[in-house]
Amino acid sequence: MIRLLPQTNRALLRPPTTTTTIQACGVNQNSRMSGTSRYEESVRLLNSLQSNAATIKKLRGQRENLQAMNLPQCRKYLESLRISDKELNALNIIHVSGTKGKGSTCAYAEAILRHQGLRTGLYTSPHLIHVRERIRIDGEPVDETTFAEEFFHVYDIIKKEHSDNMPAYFKFLTLLAFRIFIKMNVEVVILEVGIGGEYDCTNVIEKPKVCGVTTLDYDHISILGSKLSEIAWHKAGIFKKDVPAIYSPTTTEAEEVLISRAASKSTPLSEAPPVSSYNFARQIAPGISGIHQFSNISLALQLVRTWAEKCEFSLPGVSFSTKTNGFDVPLWMCDAIESCRWPGRSQVVNTDRNITYLLDGAHTPKSMEACSEWAQEEIVHLKKENVKKILLFQCTADRCPSTLIQYLKPLGISQIVSCPTQLYSSVDKSADSTNLNASRDEQMEKAAQCVKSWNESMDHPNGKVFDCISSAFEFIESEASPSQEILVLVTGSLHLVGGVLNLIETKTHQKLV
Ligand SMILES: Nc1ncnc2c1ncn2[C@@H]1O[C@H](COP(=O)(O)OP(=O)(O)OP(=O)(O)O)[C@@H](O)[C@H]1O
Ligand SMILES: [Mg+2]
Numbered sequence: 001m002i003r004l005l006p007q008t009n010r011a012l013l014r015p016p017t018t019t020t021t022i023q024a025c026g027v028n029q030n031s032r033m034s035g036t037s038r039y040e041e042s043v044r045l046l047n048s049l050q051s052n053a054a055t056i057k058k059l060r061g062q063r064e065n066l067q068a069m070n071l072p073q074c075r076k077y078l079e080s081l082r083i084s085d086k087e088l089n090a091l092n093i094i095h096v097s098g099t100k101g102k103g104s105t106c107a108y109a110e111a112i113l114r115h116q117g118l119r120t121g122l123y124t125s126p127h128l129i130h131v132r133e134r135i136r137i138d139g140e141p142v143d144e145t146t147f148a149e150e151f152f153h154v155y156d157i158i159k160k161e162h163s164d165n166m167p168a169y170f171k172f173l174t175l176l177a178f179r180i181f182i183k184m185n186v187e188v189v190i191l192e193v194g195i196g197g198e199y200d201c202t203n204v205i206e207k208p209k210v211c212g213v214t215t216l217d218y219d220h221i222s223i224l225g226s227k228l229s230e231i232a233w234h235k236a237g238i239f240k241k242d243v244p245a246i247y248s249p250t251t252t253e254a255e256e257v258l259i260s261r262a263a264s265k266s267t268p269l270s271e272a273p274p275v276s277s278y279n280f281a282r283q284i285a286p287g288i289s290g291i292h293q294f295s296n297i298s299l300a301l302q303l304v305r306t307w308a309e310k311c312e313f314s315l316p317g318v319s320f321s322t323k324t325n326g327f328d329v330p331l332w333m334c335d336a337i338e339s340c341r342w343p344g345r346s347q348v349v350n351t352d353r354n355i356t357y358l359l360d361g362a363h364t365p366k367s368m369e370a371c372s373e374w375a376q377e378e379i380v381h382l383k384k385e386n387v388k389k390i391l392l393f394q395c396t397a398d399r400c401p402s403t404l405i406q407y408l409k410p411l412g413i414s415q416i417v418s419c420p421t422q423l424y425s426s427v428d429k430s431a432d433s434t435n436l437n438a439s440r441d442e443q444m445e446k447a448a449q450c451v452k453s454w455n456e457s458m459d460h461p462n463g464k465v466f467d468c469i470s471s472a473f474e475f476i477e478s479e480a481s482p483s484q485e486i487l488v489l490v491t492g493s494l495h496l497v498g499g500v501l502n503l504i505e506t507k508t509h510q511k512l513v
């Protein structure tokens with residue numbers, strides 16, 4: 001049995017007490033550009049595929065139709081790109097859906113497999129600073145030159161054949177990721193679903209090696225439904241005939257849906273065991289903090305073991321089993337779990353200006369609760385109980401500020417700051433961080449709601465709304481001085497977290513993402 005030390009993000013997992021080169025299509029005008037500007041041009045064109053807020057609103061009524069069109073469209077694009085099912089299947093994919101913990105689970109699985117010398121591809125969303133973070137080769141974001149080169153290959157072909165029906169941003173990136181993974185000859189791809197599962201464009205793959213469903217919670221309810229059973233239906237949409245699927249524990253109603261969908265698709269389904277059922281070879285501090293990460297670790301361990309069994313890849317010190325049970329986790333796997341890095345999730349950044357940042361991309365009820373618990377433990381661990389605390393918070397899309405914010409009340413925060421999740425007040429369409437999906441006015445309105453909802457419950461309300469992340473950041477930084485230490489919790493949106501990480505990186509010249 002493993003022993004979990006005090007319920008802290010630093011909780012250590014204890015050992016048992018006993019013991020085809022494809023040619024670029026045509027000569028694009030961009031081939032004359034220098035490396036960086038070619039990359040910038042690719043990001044600008046990519047951003048032009050984002051739907052703006054007005055279009056999203058207009059299309060809302062046709063959502064179901066559009067959803068159903070996603071996969072047939074993807075198949076057409078793949079055909080144009082000459083990417084066959086056979087090539088996709090040869091990527092040996094681990095496909096992961098779920099509401100919370102997809103990225104973390106994928107990151108753990110990737111770190112473990114890379115540790116065994118496999119050439120890995122990792123596709124995740126969203127990104128924090130650079131769009132290239134979404135497509136990783138051997139754990140590192142694909143480089144600018146490769147990104148731009150493959151971008152124009154895909155863009156030129158699709159533009160030529162589908163100019164009146166260009167793929168939207170996420171769909172395009174998914175196609176680009178497949179193209180890059182094939183070109184880079186990766187041996188395994190860990191693929192995170194964008195939204196839902198059933199209609200998500202990542203679901204164009206026909207034969208993954210194994211599927212995972214992480215913790216379920218309420219998010220994107222206008223698309224996926226407002227009941228956990230409806231949400232589970234979408235997530236189980238990635239299940240395939242005879243492809244094993246493993247899920248993190250969930251409610252009975254959601255579990256019933258997962259089971260019945262698995263049965264109807266002839267998917268062997270099992271639940272990931274608690275992390276306490278594994279025997280870790282040594283005490284470890286997992287690379288992503290917080291006890292909520294334990295379920296992601298267990299799921300990742302199961303996915304990796306099942307993947308290895310299906311691929312007949314030997315994992316030293318791990319025995320295969322027909323059961324989804326805890327197993328002996330050898331030293332090298334402990335090292336891999338510890339080495340996993342997943343910025344923007346329970347991340348602590350110390351600066352030399354008397355400010356400590358706690359950053360976490362929580363944006364659903366369950367993750368906000370997890371974030372609050374993690375932050376409380378981190379504050380104690382860092383001995384910052386008596387330090388002035390500021391909350392930088394924003395919630396986006398159809399999420400409700402008052403529902404989410406309430407989880408942060410026990411943290412002793414004295415001031416809330418909110419702003420749109422835009423880095424600067426003027427939009428730079430060639431920037432990696434540009435997000436056109438949400439209108440500025442709507443975001444300002446949301447920021448005001450966040451502050452209002454927080455202030456209502458405070459004895460001394462002093463919330464502030466700024467017009468962009470950088471003005472909010474400058475305000476917060478100006479609040480600190482040698483005699484005034486500050487602790488800042490940044491949460492509610494990964495875009496907000498990414499923006500702040502970007503600004504801290506620029507200011508301190510440290511690499512955080
Ligand atoms: N198992 C979990 N249970 C509850 N909250 C979690 C869990 N795993 C991660 N989180 C929370 O969710 C946030 C995002 O984590 P992660 O990137 O792993 O999830 P995701 O499913 O990829 O999210 P997204 O919807 O942003 O793509 C974290 O910052 C953390 O607050
Ligand atoms: Mg999500």
Ligand SMILES: [Mg+2]
Pocket residue numbers: 102103124125126192
């Ligand atoms: Mg994600």
